[in-house]
Amino acid sequence: MAVEDMALTARTQLITADARVAEALYVGKSVKNLENEELDNYPICKESRWKNLNDGAEKGAADVVSNASCKEFMSEKTSTEMRWHKEGLVNDGKVRHPTDSKAWKCINSKYDWFASDAHNKQPYWIMSMLIPGPRSPGMNIDVYLRPLIEELKELWEKGVETWDAKVKKNFKLHAILLWTINDFPAYEMLSGWSRKGKFACPYCHKDTNYLWLKFGSKHCYMGHRHFLPLDHPLRKNQIIFNSQVELREAPVPLTGEQVLKQHNLDVMHIEKNICESILGTLLQIEGKCKDSEKAQLDMEHLGIRQDLLPIIKNDKYTLPPALYSLDKDDKKILCQFLQGVKMPDGVASNIRRCVDILPEEVVIGLIQLSRFFNAKELVEVDMDKLSISIRETLCWFEMVFPPSFFDIMVHLPIHLAEEAKVGGPVCYRWMYPVERYLRTAKGYVRNKA
Template sequence: MARDRIWMDMNRDSAEWQSGIKEFLDLAFDGSPGRSTALCPCRRCLNAIYKERDEVHLDLLMNGMDPSYTCWKYHGEDSDDESTAEGSEGEGVRGDDFAVRDLLNTLIRSTEPENSKTTGEGTSEEMLHDDGNIPEGSAEGRSNEEAGGCAKAFFALLKDAEKELYPGCKELTKLSFIVRLYQIKCLFGLSNRACEAVLQLFTEAFPKGHCIPNSLEKVQKIIRDLGLDYQKIHACINDCVLFRKEYADMDYCPTCKECRWKAAAADELDVERTNHKGKKQVARKVLRYFPLTPRLQRLFMTEATSSYMRWHKDDRVDDGIMRHPADSLAWKHFDNIYSKGFSSDARNVRLGLASDGFNPYGIMNVSYSCWPVILIPYNLPPWLCLKQPYWFMSMIIPGKKSPGNNIDVYLQPLIDELKDLWYVGADTYDATTKKNFQMHAALMWTINDFPAYAMLSGWSTKGKLACPYCHMHTDHLWLKYGRKYCYMGHRRFLSRDHKWRRNKSCFNNETENRDAPVPLSGNDVVQQHASFEQETFGKTRKRKRDDDNKWHNWRKKSILFDLPYWKNLLIRHNLDVMHIEKNICDSFLGTLLDMDGKSKDTLKARLDLQHFKIRKDLHPNVSNGKYTLNLACYNLTKDEKKMLCKFLHGVRMPDGYASNLKRCVDLEGCKVSGLKTHDCHVLFQKLPIWVRNILPKKFVVPFLELSLFFAAIYSKELNPEELAKLSRTIPETLCRLEMILPPQFFDIMMHLPIHLAKEARLGGPVAYRCMYPVERYLRTLKGYVRNKAHPEGSIAEGYIAEECLTFCSRFFGNIDTKLNQPERHEAAARDEGPAGLSVFGTIDHSKKGFTFETLSKAEMKQIRHYIITNCEESNSWTE
């Protein structure tokens, strides 16, 4: 039975915690003779990696012990499950057999109805002996008849888990061998042909009577019996409809009358259908949909992840500081509305939806846009919430072109499933309580860049009403020479008594008496949707050119409003801070360095100033039919441009902090190109010094204020009072820039920062609502493309393989996945140095280019200070 674990929640410096850790290590490594390794139960490893005693001790000091691990059943302590206790005594690959039984036992229990024990039906515990074997007749008889389809497959897998790999093999069973082989294939990128060759070699090398599959297809079938699969849904080539429900048996689109099938595709390996002539027919367009419900259920199948799904309510610190979406006003507002229903059970899942298009080929001369839709569970704590192994692929929308407004057609299966999860829920097994419960799920918001914002929300982000927050009250100005709209008028966001509201000469020669626009509520949006006719989906429809006469910018009613709670959310779609910051940084760099095509201070911009009769000192001069431009305060001389480029060229960043900026700087041409989004993030926030000494104060002050604004928004901890202050200061910053920069500079990206602070007050920290982690995930998906003729199929198969291994890694201690791989420098930090202190790592002499240097006295003092303040062993010295 579990002992008293109060010490686990104490400070790691306390004597109780040190005594408790010693008790645990003694039990884990002295319980069986000759034991040298054991599972590490720290918050990072979660009983998934075998380590030696010193390594486990150091990990526990650094990361702390998993708070949900109160019964040390994997380390020799008695538990109710004998198979688990036996598995903790095992070592090496033999532990895989116990892990297989544990995994399958959990899967079977998750498919049982809640009342199976009271109705007299056989449960998994009754069907299985204590040693994990299936009783006679159960695999083919009563259990298979009574269990559902999923449970039937799990019982078949459990039978395979008992088969010896070959007669006399005591190390591996059939299932453990297949899982480990598939892990090697996926982790090291082994091709299908290579895996087939390896299987053929094994079948010839192993003794007679072995049960090794002779094809990769059989291996994949066994893996997919774990419940990890996806559906293929045919779509109209023009994105009009999905061939499902009432359209499932149609051969032609009911809207555009296009054929569902390719003309000649007998040798294709995509979606297959047999017609009356016996030939195979292949769909012209296929949506790959990954059901959400079983993936959410798997989060509750292990004790570790199941306990973390309640973290937002049980373990979160509520001190008024926002560190997680659960601290936000939007989350609390949702809880208040549905306090007696959805919010009454902390295990109900809150989700975020992210989507963006990318080119799966990695080459820019091929135009192709593939659109994955990703779901992020927000119940998890901050250190797991944004980890890729805990994300779910919902669907892959096929290319070649972006779906545009027709994305609603492809979202139909997901919306139907979300509605079922809201109204009905799903019967789910909770490994922590060892009981089933009714799990529900809700979508909190979407995460996307600004063009995708228009696709998902239905509000066009182009034209004169491009701002979704200002909506019909967007302050727009058409530039006669620049041939585009600009968005200024930020004085109306100032306080009513601000002196700049009455200043004419520095702005547009007019006073400002308007109030700031109020964002539309969900009910307002629904009312506006009812006022215009909904357009049909498909790429063949003709767009009406009546934008100038419209009082709104709606292009459609979003399918997300079919969700019953969507109109009650405070935030439905998030502005992407990452792309806003990058576009602003590019505009500043292009203008300061006067780069062709990127500068906002051009002849046309000066002519627009002359047209609006503002800032006469910047009007162009005409001499002999040629224009000459006066220097503005932000214009740099040739030497100043070289000074700026030389500074950027010489910047050195810490390892892993940013990319090499040197490759982006052209010293001769005084140009900066090829900056990634994170490069712009670093330049704009961490290096504001690059303009302080070469530009006048009236430009530097608002520039630094804008830089500090983004730095504050990106903070991991947000104070609502500080955000309220930012909401008051950002209008002044933008007004200062209005008095300096030409109107052409103020595109929609320059306007959107006015709304970011208020949105952060509603949604919480930006890290959970921006595209940085999503863009990294898209890079991962791009790596799955092995067959460039079918990129979506390659991504789907690669994702399923990775998902399977991630799920199995929670049961198998020796399977390497992204979930349990060490950090980049974790191995070096874990090695003990010659001095015997944890703060020192072992020198890797295999790396070339290292040198030995003698340290000065000042550097030695800094090292001593660092050791005393950071070394774990210093705690015992002070005591």
């Protein structure tokens, strides 16, 4: 189990054997006795629990995070780079760095003593906590996080004495954690917000629009028309949707302060899961396809999409082809196209090269989704346009795909543009580099017992 907190800029590893032992060690009490508070070394890894202060005259608790923070300023080159957010920032109205985000500006305005010193840092480090064992720690994750939280509090409240190789003098380093980023299962463990059931969306919260699929035996999250402007023509379209005019207003959005208290949605895992759902449905991959007999029975039960309802003949169900149904040759063309795609980090392929095998109703939504995830340097007006665009895209998907397609991952992109306004560019808040680094690290493991 790996939990990645995108907050500062160094990698630190905290390895413990068991949640109960970790808890006991943290409070200075062993599972077996009360003498661990007097130990100079951890009983398992034998590492020192202390660091020398004032030339060895005093003892202080070993501080992994602050030590890693200081190292960034001990090189003249990295010291210059660590002050770029204050000394080299380009203010041209574009959102290309976390310093351009509302969250960073909010911290600067609220804590001017912190913002005035270019040494002080906000994002964006990777702190990986490696927890060995056959299972995820689940809600016990807070036990492993407590030492980390204590160090972060010390960095913010007291700071640490640090040497700056660029200016050749010591300074007091402070740091603040703005947000965390992790996959959606870890989101549940860290935030306490359930990722399943009626209120799975942490942004829509109590106003999450859900449906229970009787035959699929799961919740789906549709009804994206109520996110559209009140005068949008799709709100009045009864035939294609659920035979009703959509009059509801969008859920009341969280305030900026509430968003800052949340964990970030990870764009990487959202993008990956949506891609798997689309390709799995188009290619009818077993276990990934969202279109099945149960899905069409659910549509019949809900009274929607009459053109896709099962046809009963000779006591057997016949499933009519959907708009996105591909024959064997079309599937081969799509697979060959995907096999030949080559793209740099963070850049998706242009799906318009493959539109000939899909009808226009399907292609429009896929192209809009591709443009949404391809957005680069933006101004706030562009993000407003993206916010409207993704709402329309999900409505297009509702016209094409069955309700079973709309799991919580398909719903979450509707909040990404608004989150980008608060947190800044997603390239500093997604798990692509983290997952790649962990994949490399796992390659060094020889004994996987």
